[in-house]
Amino acid sequence: MTFIRRVENRGDIMSTTVTDKQIQALAATAKPYSLAILHWGPKRTMDGADAIELEHQRRMVSLRAEGVIAVLCPVASDTVAGVAIMTVPAEKASEIMAEDPCVQAGMMRCEVHPCHGFPGDALPA
Numbered sequence: 001m002t003f004i005r006r007v008e009n010r011g012d013i014m015s016t017t018v019t020d021k022q023i024q025a026l027a028a029t030a031k032p033y034s035l036a037i038l039h040w041g042p043k044r045t046m047d048g049a050d051a052i053e054l055e056h057q058r059r060m061v062s063l064r065a066e067g068v069i070a071v072l073c074p075v076a077s078d079t080v081a082g083v084a085i086m087t088v089p090a091e092k093a094s095e096i097m098a099e100d101p102c103v104q105a106g107m108m109r110c111e112v113h114p115c116h117g118f119p120g121d122a123l124p125a
Contacts, residue, residue, distance in 0.1 A: 031116065035083065036111075038102075041106050
């Protein structure tokens with residue numbers, strides 16, 4: 001089902017008309033995913049960090065290309081490094097992220113949570 005998304009910004013108020021039937025129809029399409037949240041760790045600025053982070057980036061982009069990561073979002077924050085919505089169960093996502101070069105080096109730590117999303121959702125171009 002395609003929804004027409006009409007959003008009007010009126011100060012703090014955003015309004016979109018959504019019916020109960022639309023909510024139920026959308027909820028019926030939900031699929032399980034995993035949310036990986038990468039936090040900066042104590043060794044973020046260790047010697048060799050730039051090279052390790054480049055390998056982390058290469059690995060994350062490869063996982064995205066392979067469809068293991070559906071959405072990849074680096075975060076500009078002093079505490080959170082990035083988030084990824086993964087197409088594998090949380091246990092598998094945790095195993096995959098435990099092998100990340102930055103996680104193994106102590107530059108980042110990762111927490112993974114099961115979540116649900118709606119197939120076809122995408123970031124705007």
